Amino acid sequence: MKLSFRWYGETDPIPLQYIRQIPGMHSVVSAVYDVKPGQVWPEESIAKLKALSEANGLVFDVVESIPVSEDIKLGTDKRDEHIEVYCENIRRCAKYGVKCVTYNFMPVFDWTRTQLDKMAPDGSTSLVMYWDQLKGLDPLKDDIHLPGWDASYTQDEVRSLIQAYGELGAEGLWKNIEIFLKRVIPVAEECGVVMAVHPDDPPYPIFGLPRVVTCEENLDRYLSIVDSPANSLCLCTGSLGCAKSNDIPAMVRKYAEKKRIGFMHMRNVLILPDGSFEEQGHQSFCGSLDMYEIVKALVDNDFDGWVRPDHGRMIWGETGKAGYGLYDRALGATYINGLFEACEKAKRGN
Numbered sequence: 001m002k003l004s005f006r007w008y009g010e011t012d013p014i015p016l017q018y019i020r021q022i023p024g025m026h027s028v029v030s031a032v033y034d035v036k037p038g039q040v041w042p043e044e045s046i047a048k049l050k051a052l053s054e055a056n057g058l059v060f061d062v063v064e065s066i067p068v069s070e071d072i073k074l075g076t077d078k079r080d081e082h083i084e085v086y087c088e089n090i091r092r093c094a095k096y097g098v099k100c101v102t103y104n105f106m107p108v109f110d111w112t113r114t115q116l117d118k119m120a121p122d123g124s125t126s127l128v129m130y131w132d133q134l135k136g137l138d139p140l141k142d143d144i145h146l147p148g149w150d151a152s153y154t155q156d157e158v159r160s161l162i163q164a165y166g167e168l169g170a171e172g173l174w175k176n177i178e179i180f181l182k183r184v185i186p187v188a189e190e191c192g193v194v195m196a197v198h199p200d201d202p203p204y205p206i207f208g209l210p211r212v213v214t215c216e217e218n219l220d221r222y223l224s225i226v227d228s229p230a231n232s233l234c235l236c237t238g239s240l241g242c243a244k245s246n247d248i249p250a251m252v253r254k255y256a257e258k259k260r261i262g263f264m265h266m267r268n269v270l271i272l273p274d275g276s277f278e279e280q281g282h283q284s285f286c287g288s289l290d291m292y293e294i295v296k297a298l299v300d301n302d303f304d305g306w307v308r309p310d311h312g313r314m315i316w317g318e319t320g321k322a323g324y325g326l327y328d329r330a331l332g333a334t335y336i337n338g339l340f341e342a343c344e345k346a347k348r349g350n
């Protein structure tokens with residue numbers, strides 16, 4: 001596996017010099033964050049990410065994300081133009097050495113949480129989603145400002161998007177996924193890029209918005225639309241793992257065996273009795289997921305894709321982008337290194 005770390009570019013308060021000091025760190029996971037979905041990424045910006053990474057002894061070979069525009073997801077009359085731009089962005093990234101591109105197909109919002117700084121008894125803070133904070137909210141009537149939601153939409157825009165997705169429904173969304181994959185995956189293949197779809201977080205409908213990248217049955221369907229290693233998963237343990245019905249170690253084993261995991265996002269979540277969840281430290285004893293079994297499933301199948309420690313808590317007084325501080329993600333990285341070392345040694349029998 002290749003250990004990687006997400007970096008938000010030059011505005012990220014965490015310098016690449018610090019990231020390179022995490023033992024075993026190989027890749028920088030980044031993107032051109034100042035261009036809107038549906039627009040072409042300037043080559044200079046991609047070249048700069050590569051140069052900065054290399055100047056720090058790291059490789060820029062994973063993009064997270066090239067966002068899929070709402071026009072593509074909804075299939076509006078701008079879809080074709082946006083898919084063209086999407087393909088061009090893949091080509092440009094590949095030209096600068098990118099080998100894996102992460103993206104998602106979540107309508108309107110990326111991940112959903114109700115609080116980004118819930119304090120645990122030890123004084124650390126983390127992201128949580130509590131159902132009782134969501135209950136009773138009607139996105140078509142109420143003004144909703146959940147933390148982390150795209151602030152560039154007005155409440156009216158959010159309402160009309162929610163309405164449009166309501167009319168589209170899950171099968172309509174599948175149709176648009178198919179159109180996207182059938183045009184984009186051949187380009188990725190040509191460029192030697194693996195497309196890694198990030199699951200919906202959390203993996204069930206929110207506010208009636210269809211969400212389909214959620215469970216084994218749907219992941220099978222997604223991968224079979226274009227049966228190519230370039231059509232792969234970004235298997236995010238914490239996103240899929242907040243639905244109890246998803247058996248994460250078994251899913252990792254299955255898709256690693258089929259060589260359809262391009263990228264692993266590793267973090268733990270604690271599922272509460274009412275289905276709410278709290279992000280926790282990466283270690284198995286901190287949450288509901290058995291991280292050892294997950295790594296063992298990867299090692300047993302000679303996984304050679306990218307792994308990154310996903311969201312960390314805020315610890316040791318650090319402030320910054322929720323989920324993306326340095327300290328706890330670095331602890332996560334060393335834990336992941338340890339699990340891989342143990343599983344690899346056991347597999348070799350020494």
Ligand code: DNO
Nearest residue numbers: 064065102103104110111198
């Ligand atoms: C959350 C991330 C996601 C991910 C996108 C990929 O912190 O894991 O936002 O980057 O869903 O498109």
